[in-house]
Amino acid sequence: MRRTAATALLVALLAGLVGVALMPRVPRLGPQVTGDRDLAAAARAAVSDPKGHRGLAVALVENGRIRTAGLGDRDGTGRPVETGTPFEIGSVAKVLTGMLLADQAAAGVVRPDDHLGDTWSTITGPARDVTLAELSSHRAGLPRLAPGSPLDWARILWSNVSGGNPYGQDVDQVRAAGERVDPGDGRGEVHYSNLGPALLGQALAAKAGVAYPELLQTRLLRPLGMTATVVATGDGDLPSGRAHGSRAGGRPLDPWLGAGYAPAGVGPWSTAEDLARLLAATVAGTAPGADAATARFREDDDTRIGYGWFTTRHGDREIVWHNGATSGFRSYVGFERATGRAVVVLGNTDRGVEPIGLRLLGVPEEEAGAAAPVVPVWIGAGLAVAFTFLGGLSLFGTVRRRGLDRVTLVAAAVWALAYLGLGHRMGDWSVVPVWLWPVGAGLSAAGVALAATRWRALPAVDATVPWRRVLSVASSLAAATLAFVAVAA
Structure with a gap:
């Protein structure tokens, strides 16, 4: 013995x-710095704990001037994040889809109160009756994701275990998912949904007779000079020199790809520079669909929502914003109308970046930290x-x-x-x-x-x-x- x-x-x-x-x-925000060193120092000071972050790309818009900086490394190999490094932006794409709605409404192609079925003639089921405005503001009564078959849930579970892509649905599958749901009693109240903006974007594209990525390029990205922003529906669309995503614990993760949920945030990649151009033009009111950021509906005492954009009060400051989260990336864009200041923060782990963005906008540390999504x-x-x-x-x-x-x-x-x-x-x-x-x-x-x-x-x-x-x-x-x-x- x-x-x-x-x-x-x-x-x-x-x-x-x-x-x-x-x-x-475990990733840790590295010492590498590119771009504006003063902005990089301010961003680093806004990071409460460097552990769990790997790389950050930040941009700050003040008085119409754009400053950008990169911190840490893009893929765990020591290559630095640069100001033009592409990141997966996740649900930040929802504001792009909301701006497309405002743009198409201004052009007279659609009206916000049009029904989904009138815009996308091939869709059937109860969801046909929800309006485009309801879809863009999460007030259509739709679930976060459409209920699927046991095989669909098994695939999602497998992707969570393997670190793969849970969103491979094409446009037809998203339409079919929309046909299976009933808006129910939640219609008219704000309940965050990925399915709703996905249906909205695909409906606008169907109305225009083009695919969603082409509509986005033609109506929004190209006019703003956002040449580094792409929608990756397949491996061949992934941008070169991109950041690689991982968990805060270090595990590398696959990018999310798929045409169906692209309008909701599956597949879009962008850079701090490109998103800063979007924010600068939105603050100035010159971006196509800039009116999407106008708060129209109330979520709670502190937050209202427009077409994709949220507006939240932090003390005496009112911030218009949206964040994004994929399996290995986090993103945040926000601006304050009163000061004209805007900020972009992109990260290549699943550690939240919202407090960093709020700190750069001048929100006190305590309130900025409290605004971070609650992660168990x-x-x-x-x-x-x-x-x-x-x-x-x-x-x-x-x-x-x-x-x-x-x-x-x-x-x-x-x-x-x-x-x-x-x-x-x-x-x-x-x-x-x-x-x-x-x-x-x-x-x-x-x-x-x-x-x-x-x-x-x-x-x-x-x-x-x-x-x-x-x-x-x-x-x-x-x-x-x-x-x-x-x-x-």
């Missing part, structure tokens, strides 16, 4: 040392700790069981390693000490060592009905294999 314990301890120590070399690498960090922390130790502890329990057999022991050992990989890839190690992962690796390795000492004395299958045991273990091993594939993706 002493020899076995000593062997397990030695294996645990060796595995722990190897685990130190393999443990998660305990979920990522819990996944990190639970997965890292669950497999090893379970293996220890299995090794001590009576009536054990080899197939069960193999499954427990494989799961110990699979859980370790899941903890490494899915845990938020920006809020959990990273040294816990090598400890978990040592625990799992010790369990494997103890399992090896029992191997010779165990039967291959110990069960009254052997095929049932084999089938159960085989399914368990298949699930563990899927977990390995997901974390290795």
